[in-house]
Every structure is written in C-alpha cells, then in structure tokens.
Amino acid sequence: MLEIPSTISTANVGKTMPEWNEQEHVNRARNGDMDACDALVRHYQERIYATIYHMTSNHEDAADIAQDTFIKAFRKIQYFKGDSAFFTWLYRIAVNNTINFLRSKRRRVILSINQMDEEWDSGEEVLGLVSKDTPQSTVDRHELQKFLNGAMQKLSPNHRLVVTLHDVQGVPHEQIGEIMDCNTNTVRTRLHYARKQLQAHLSDYLKQ
The missing domain is CATH 1.10.1740.10 (RNA polymerase sigma factor, region 2, helix turn helix motif)
Known part of the structure; x- marks a missing residue:
C-alpha cells in the first residue's frame, strides 16, 4: 500500500536539485x-x-x-x-x-495594492497612493489595502480565484484555464469582470 508523506518539509528549499524528470x-x-x-x-x-x-x-x-x-x-x-x-x-x-x-x-484573500499593475487602469489617485512615500501616504495605503481586502471578499470564489492565480501568482491564462477547467476566453472574461468589480469598490473608496 502506498504510504503518504506525513509532513511537508522545507529542509531542501534553496538546495540545488538534480535534473527534474x-x-x-x-x-x-x-x-x-x-x-x-x-x-x-x-x-x-x-x-x-x-x-x-x-x-x-x-x-x-x-x-x-x-x-x-x-x-x-x-x-x-x-x-x-x-x-x-x-x-x-x-x-x-x-x-x-x-x-x-x-x-x-470564509477566509480572507489578500491582494496587495502593489500588484495592481497597468492592466488595472486604477486611476491616478490609486497610483499616487502606491508611489508616494510619506507618513500620510503610508496611512492612506494601509487604509486602501484594508478596503481592497474587504472588496476581495465580495467576489465569488471563481472570480476571487482567477485574480489570485493571475494577479498574485502570475499564472498564465492558459494554465488557469486548465486548472479551472474552462477556456482562456472564460478566464479573461472572469478576470476582466473581477477587476471591474474591485475597481468599482475602489472608486467608492476614493469618493469618501
């Protein structure tokens, strides 16, 4: 009978491994x-x-x-x-x-504001908060991050997943499609919709 490894070890992290097959x-x-x-x-x-x-x-x-x-x-x-x-x-x-x-x-998913690249079209207000380095901007970024994390929880599991895989993990659309058992057009559509939803929440935040 096949036994299962009992623990996940980090002892080999960073070591040079032989050619992988x-x-x-x-x-x-x-x-x-x-x-x-x-x-x-x-x-x-x-x-x-x-x-x-x-x-x-x-x-x-x-x-x-x-x-x-x-x-x-x-x-x-x-x-x-x-x-x-x-x-x-x-x-x-x-x-x-x-x-x-x-x-x-109902655990929380963290998407850093620093991972909101040019594809997000987040606006000058958000980019300003991310790029500035002052005591006030640090407070603003912290508040924005909290708001963004809350907005992530309002997405459906599939939309939250596609943002996590693509924008956080950097997984290509094609591989996300294989993982989620859908075609790349569906992946792109879900990602676009999820970003729009998050951007809408961010717009509400910036109007406060």
Missing part, C-alpha cells in the same frame, strides 16, 4: 516508490503552499490544505491520465481544496 517520478510514485513521492512533494510544495496562502492569508491553514492536497494526490495518482502536466493536475486539487475551505470558513 516529472513523468519518471510520477510513474515511480504510482508503483509505490516513497522516494519518488517525497521528491514530488519537495519539487512542488513551495508553489502549492504559496498559492493556497495567497487565497487564505493564513500560514497554518495553508500548510494544512497543502498537506491534504498531497495526500489526496497520492491516493488518486493511479487516476492521473497524463492529459495535462502533473503540476496542473496537482494545482487543480489544491484549488478545489482551497475553494471548499474558503466556502466553509
């Missing part, structure tokens, strides 16, 4: 090779953890969900058909776990 490790893991399972965890744990953390804004919750993600993945690895990259399949499990968690716990 994903398919080889997946095949070995399917056959119950624990070294291959450990290697898959080490290779992907940082990205999986980071994605979950940006959606939950809680380190302990992110660690628990990441752990559960790998447990589910190894239990179901026999069903991985290879139609997509293993990481995309693993990412999808992590995303589903996190969405279920957010729906049950």
Whole structure:
C-alpha cells in the first residue's frame, strides 16, 4: 500500500536539485516508490503552499490544505491520465481544496495594492497612493489595502480565484484555464469582470 508523506518539509528549499524528470517520478510514485513521492512533494510544495496562502492569508491553514492536497494526490495518482502536466493536475486539487475551505470558513484573500499593475487602469489617485512615500501616504495605503481586502471578499470564489492565480501568482491564462477547467476566453472574461468589480469598490473608496 502506498504510504503518504506525513509532513511537508522545507529542509531542501534553496538546495540545488538534480535534473527534474516529472513523468519518471510520477510513474515511480504510482508503483509505490516513497522516494519518488517525497521528491514530488519537495519539487512542488513551495508553489502549492504559496498559492493556497495567497487565497487564505493564513500560514497554518495553508500548510494544512497543502498537506491534504498531497495526500489526496497520492491516493488518486493511479487516476492521473497524463492529459495535462502533473503540476496542473496537482494545482487543480489544491484549488478545489482551497475553494471548499474558503466556502466553509470564509477566509480572507489578500491582494496587495502593489500588484495592481497597468492592466488595472486604477486611476491616478490609486497610483499616487502606491508611489508616494510619506507618513500620510503610508496611512492612506494601509487604509486602501484594508478596503481592497474587504472588496476581495465580495467576489465569488471563481472570480476571487482567477485574480489570485493571475494577479498574485502570475499564472498564465492558459494554465488557469486548465486548472479551472474552462477556456482562456472564460478566464479573461472572469478576470476582466473581477477587476471591474474591485475597481468599482475602489472608486467608492476614493469618493469618501
């Protein structure tokens, strides 16, 4: 029987790893090779953890969900058909776990105002708050960040997810489509709608 790695270790973070062969490790893991399972965890744990953390804004919750993600993945690895990259399949499990968690716990997602690039068309007022470095602007940025975090909670889970994946994690549209099981046009539409909703909330804030 395939045993599941009991912990997610950070001991190998920053170390130089040998050339990576994903398919080889997946095949070995399917056959119950624990070294291959450990290697898959080490290779992907940082990205999986980071994605979950940006959606939950809680380190302990992110660690628990990441752990559960790998447990589910190894239990179901026999069903991985290879139609997509293993990481995309693993990412999808992590995303589903996190969405279920957010729906049950209603945790907060943090989107930094510094991640609002030119695609947002946020206006000179917001750009001014981000670029200035004065005591007053620091207070203003703090208040704006709190308001933005609250606005994120008003988005649906799918719209919150697409903002998290693209604007926080930098995941390409095509891969987001694979993760969310939709085409890239749907990804772009959801991202556009989510940004417009957040911009509307920001406009209300700036009018105060």
